[in-house]
Amino acid sequence: MKKIALFPGSFDPLTNGHMDTIRRGTHVFDEVVVAISTNTSKKSLFTGEERISLAKQVLGDNPKVKVVPHNGGLTVEMAKELGATALLRGVRNVKDFEYEESIAMMNRLQAAELETVLLLASPEYRFISSSLIKEVAMFGGDISQLVPKVIEDAMKEKYAK
Ligand code: ADP
Numbered sequence: 001m002k003k004i005a006l007f008p009g010s011f012d013p014l015t016n017g018h019m020d021t022i023r024r025g026t027h028v029f030d031e032v033v034v035a036i037s038t039n040t041s042k043k044s045l046f047t048g049e050e051r052i053s054l055a056k057q058v059l060g061d062n063p064k065v066k067v068v069p070h071n072g073g074l075t076v077e078m079a080k081e082l083g084a085t086a087l088l089r090g091v092r093n094v095k096d097f098e099y100e101e102s103i104a105m106m107n108r109l110q111a112a113e114l115e116t117v118l119l120l121a122s123p124e125y126r127f128i129s130s131s132l133i134k135e136v137a138m139f140g141g142d143i144s145q146l147v148p149k150v151i152e153d154a155m156k157e158k159y160a161k
Contacts, residue, residue, distance in 0.1 A: 005029040005117065006084040008075045010037050012044040013151045014055050015133060017125035021090040024119055026064040033082055034059065037070040045134055045158060058148045076111040087114060092121040092129075 005025055011018060011034070025032040034055060038048025046054065048069060055067045071078045079087060087107060091097050097118075104116035128146050137143050137155045144152055 002030045002083075003028075003086075004031045004033060004082060004084040005086040005088040006033050006035055006075065006079045006082060007088040008035045008037065008070055008078075009089075010044065010130070011051050011055060012046055012130050013051065013133070013147060013155065014058060015125075015128050015130055015147050015151075016145070017090065017092070017121055017128040019058070019148065020122050020125050021088070021119050022059065022065060024122075025088045025117075026062065028117070029064075029086065029088070031064055031066065032088060033066045033068060033084065035068055035070040035075070035078060037072075039070075039072050046154070050154070054151055054154055057150045074110060076107050076114055079114050080111065085113075085115065087116045089116065089118050090121050091118045092126045 005028070007022060007025060009018070022032055022034060036048065036051050036055060044051070052067060052069055059065045059067055071081075075087065087104075089100050091100055100116070100118055104118070107114060107116060133143050133146050138159055140159075143155065147155070
């Protein structure tokens with residue numbers, strides 16, 4: 001049976017840190033489904049549709065990765081519908097761990113058989129966050145080493161407006 005992991009997130013925007021987690025996830029699972037939330041409470045730079053389109057452009061070549069909109073409801077329900085056996089998330093530091101732990105415990109209460117797999121961020125990506133990248137890009141800083149080229153260009157265009 002194909003082992004599928006669901007990687008939910010806001011990805012506003014997708015960073016090289018997310019890319020690393022997705023790539024490493026495909027070494028553990030047969031397929032990683034990236035589910036992009038479109039109704040996030042966080043104020044987003046890119047609309048849901050833009051984030052999905054950008055992620056598809058960046059990840060579309062990888063046959064082991066699928067990009068879909070989040071169903072807007074419970075992530076565990078979405079996992080069930082997809083036949084996913086695990087939720088994939090990334091952890092950069094203790095703060096991430098505490099946050100991820102509480103989400104994982106809550107999800108376990110909803111669906112005990114669904115495992116949360118946390119991948120430790122690679123050292124070179126530990127300091128990358130979507131929010132910091134947005135701050136730097138807003139002031140015209142260099143983000144070329146932090147995000148894929150397609151994302152860099154889209155951010156430049158966004159902030160030029
Ligand atoms: P959310 O709004 O759900 O936290 P994000 O897009 O901010 O969504 O992050 C999605 C997941 O990716 C989270 O598990 C987060 O901890 C992880 N993540 C974010 N940045 C990195 C990074 N640089 N390296 C590894 N994992 C990361």
